Amino acid sequence: MNGHANVQSESRFDVVIVGAGISGINAAYRLQERLPGLSYAILEARDDLGGTWDLFKYPGIRSDSDLFTFGFAFNPWNRSNPIAEGAAIKTYVRDTAEKFGIDKHIRYRTKLQSADWSSKEHTWALNVDADGKSKTLTTRYVIFGTGYYNYNQPLEAKISGLENFKGQIIHPQFWPEDLDYANKKVVIIGSGATAITLLPNMAEKAQRVTMLQRSPTYILSLPNRSASRWLAYILPTSVYQRLQRVIWIITTRIFFVFCQRFPNFSRWILRQTVTRQLPGHIPYDPHFKPSYNPWDQRLCVSPDGDFFQCLRKGKADVCTDTIKTVTKKGIALNSGNSLDADIIVTATGLKLQIAGGATLTVDGEKLDVGSKYIWNGVMLQDLPNAAFVIGYTNASWTLGADATAQFVTRLVKEMESRKLIAATPRLKSSQAGTLLERPLLNLKSTYINVAQRTLPMAADQAPWQARDNYSKDMKFALKGDIDTGLEFVQGPSFRLRPVVQ
Incomplete structure (x- = not known):
C-alpha cells in the first residue's frame, strides 16, 4: 500500500x-x-x-x-x-x-x-x-x-440511596472480568438492549436475576440463523453474500416503515409474538406493554428467544416499578415491595x-x-x-x-x-x-x-x-x-x- x-x-x-x-x-x-x-x-x-x-x-x-x-x-x-x-x-x-x-x-x-x-x-x-x-x-x-x-464515563445513574448498598454495583461499560456472580441474587436496572442481553446470560450461573424496569421496551425474537441460507447451495459464495445483504437491508427497512405507518397493527403483532413466549405467571401488561409506538425507541432483539426461554425456566424475572430507595441489602420499591440483591447492575444507558x-x-x-x-x-x-x-x-x-x-x-x-x-x-x-x-x-x-x-x-x-x-x-x-x-x-x-x- x-x-x-x-x-x-x-x-x-x-x-x-x-x-x-x-x-x-x-x-x-x-x-x-x-x-x-x-x-x-x-x-x-x-x-x-x-x-x-x-x-x-x-x-x-x-x-x-x-x-x-x-x-x-x-x-x-x-x-x-x-x-x-x-x-x-x-x-x-x-x-x-x-x-x-x-x-x-x-x-x-x-x-x-x-x-x-x-x-x-x-x-x-x-x-x-x-x-x-x-x-x-x-x-x-x-x-x-x-x-x-x-x-470513559457512563451515564450517571441517579438512583436514590445507591450509596447505601453493601453489595457490588456494576455498570456494564466497565464490567469486572473477575466478577463472580455464581449463586448470587442480581438486580439489573434497565430495560434496553444491554439488560435484555444480560438477563439470560447471568441467569445461567446466578441464583436469581431480576430485571427492574421503570417502563418496558419492545422485544423481538429472531431465529439466529439466516432464512435464506439454502441459497448458499445453489449460488456462488460472493453472489450469495451480496444477495443476503440486500435481502436484510430491504426487509429491515420494510419492517421499520411498516411500524411507523401502522403503529397500532405493529403493536398488536409484537404483542402476539411476546405473549406466546411468556410463562403463565408473567403477564404481558405491564411488563411488556410499552407506552410508546414501535421504533419510537430502538427495538431489542432476542436471538432464538433466549430472553423468554430464561423466564420460562424460572431463574429470572421482570419487575415493572419505580425505585423508592436502595437499602443495604437491596431495593425498596414505591409499590411497597422490595428486591433483595447481592449485585446491582445499572444498565441505564450511555x-x-x-x-x-x-x-x-x-x-x-x-x-x-x-x-x-x-x-x-x-x-x-x-x-x-x-x-x-x-x-x-x-x-x-x-x-x-x-x-x-x-x-x-x-x-x-x-x-x-x-x-x-x-x-x-x-x-x-x-x-x-x-x-x-x-x-x-x-x-x-x-x-x-x-x-x-x-x-x-x-x-x-x-x-x-x-x-x-x-x-x-x-x-x-x-x-x-x-x-x-x-x-x-x-x-x-x-x-x-x-x-x-
Missing part, C-alpha cells in the same frame, strides 16, 4: 481517521480503494482495535443488528448467524484490518485531545496523547469514527458525546458543537474538512458509516480534481431564520434526550436534514449535490505528502 511506510514516525497526513472500530476500519478501506496514493493514519486511544467490541466485556455482549448488514460490504460476514457475540465481531474486525493492510496504519494508545483548524494553512493541527507523550499531527482532513458515546470528547477549534476559537447543524448527516456547520461518522438508529450502524465513507472519498477526489483545499458547510443567512430544529438521532430514549445539547442539530430542510434511509444516503454519497451549502477554498494541492511510488 502506497504511503503507509513509517506511519508511526510520520506527523503529516492527507487524512487522519479517529477511532479503529467498525467506522474507522470501513473508512480506511474506502480511502485505500478510491484514493490509493493518499496518506492516512488511524488514531486509536485504546490498546487494541474494535471500538465497542473491545470495550464492552459484560456477559453475552452481542450485536443488536444483523451481521449481514452490520458487517463490511467489502468483506462480508461469512457465518450463518445474523446476531453475533462481541468476541466474534472483534475477531472479524481484526481479520478485516489485517486482510487489507489497514492494521499497519493504526497508532494505538494515541488519544486525540484537541483539533484546531488553521484558515491560514488550511490544515488541522491534532494534539494527541501518544502513550503518555504530547504530540501534534498535521492533516488536511479528519474523519471522526468515534461513535457518539463516552468510552453518556453521549461527539468527536470522542476532543475539543474542536477553528483558528483558536472553540466550536460549540451543540449549536451547529449537521450537513447531509456528514459534516458540521462552520467546521472545515471534517466528517463525523454517524450511523442509523433504525438500521445497522455500518450502513451509515459506509455512506459517510463513500461520500468523503468522493468529496476528497473532487477537491483534488478541482484544486480545492478546504470545504466548509455554511448556513445561508436567508435560511437561518426558517429552519426548524430536528433531533440528530430520531429516538425518544432517555439517554438520547439527556444529551441533546451536546450533539449537533438537524433541521427540517436540506441540506441540514438528519439521515435515516440508507438507499437515499448512498445515492447522495455517490452522485448527490456537493456544492449546495459548502464553501470551498482554492489551493495548489490537497495532498500534504507526495505520492510514494
Whole structure:
C-alpha cells in the first residue's frame, strides 16, 4: 500500500481517521480503494482495535443488528448467524484490518485531545496523547469514527440511596472480568438492549436475576440463523453474500416503515409474538406493554428467544416499578415491595458525546458543537474538512458509516480534481431564520434526550436534514449535490505528502 511506510514516525497526513472500530476500519478501506496514493493514519486511544467490541466485556455482549448488514460490504460476514457475540465481531474486525493492510496504519494508545483548524494553512493541527507523550499531527482532513458515546464515563445513574448498598454495583461499560456472580441474587436496572442481553446470560450461573424496569421496551425474537441460507447451495459464495445483504437491508427497512405507518397493527403483532413466549405467571401488561409506538425507541432483539426461554425456566424475572430507595441489602420499591440483591447492575444507558470528547477549534476559537447543524448527516456547520461518522438508529450502524465513507472519498477526489483545499458547510443567512430544529438521532430514549445539547442539530430542510434511509444516503454519497451549502477554498494541492511510488 502506497504511503503507509513509517506511519508511526510520520506527523503529516492527507487524512487522519479517529477511532479503529467498525467506522474507522470501513473508512480506511474506502480511502485505500478510491484514493490509493493518499496518506492516512488511524488514531486509536485504546490498546487494541474494535471500538465497542473491545470495550464492552459484560456477559453475552452481542450485536443488536444483523451481521449481514452490520458487517463490511467489502468483506462480508461469512457465518450463518445474523446476531453475533462481541468476541466474534472483534475477531472479524481484526481479520478485516489485517486482510487489507489497514492494521499497519493504526497508532494505538494515541488519544486525540484537541483539533484546531488553521484558515491560514488550511490544515488541522491534532494534539494527541501518544502513550503518555504530547504530540501534534498535521492533516488536511479528519474523519471522526468515534461513535457518539463516552468510552470513559457512563451515564450517571441517579438512583436514590445507591450509596447505601453493601453489595457490588456494576455498570456494564466497565464490567469486572473477575466478577463472580455464581449463586448470587442480581438486580439489573434497565430495560434496553444491554439488560435484555444480560438477563439470560447471568441467569445461567446466578441464583436469581431480576430485571427492574421503570417502563418496558419492545422485544423481538429472531431465529439466529439466516432464512435464506439454502441459497448458499445453489449460488456462488460472493453472489450469495451480496444477495443476503440486500435481502436484510430491504426487509429491515420494510419492517421499520411498516411500524411507523401502522403503529397500532405493529403493536398488536409484537404483542402476539411476546405473549406466546411468556410463562403463565408473567403477564404481558405491564411488563411488556410499552407506552410508546414501535421504533419510537430502538427495538431489542432476542436471538432464538433466549430472553423468554430464561423466564420460562424460572431463574429470572421482570419487575415493572419505580425505585423508592436502595437499602443495604437491596431495593425498596414505591409499590411497597422490595428486591433483595447481592449485585446491582445499572444498565441505564450511555453518556453521549461527539468527536470522542476532543475539543474542536477553528483558528483558536472553540466550536460549540451543540449549536451547529449537521450537513447531509456528514459534516458540521462552520467546521472545515471534517466528517463525523454517524450511523442509523433504525438500521445497522455500518450502513451509515459506509455512506459517510463513500461520500468523503468522493468529496476528497473532487477537491483534488478541482484544486480545492478546504470545504466548509455554511448556513445561508436567508435560511437561518426558517429552519426548524430536528433531533440528530430520531429516538425518544432517555439517554438520547439527556444529551441533546451536546450533539449537533438537524433541521427540517436540506441540506441540514438528519439521515435515516440508507438507499437515499448512498445515492447522495455517490452522485448527490456537493456544492449546495459548502464553501470551498482554492489551493495548489490537497495532498500534504507526495505520492510514494
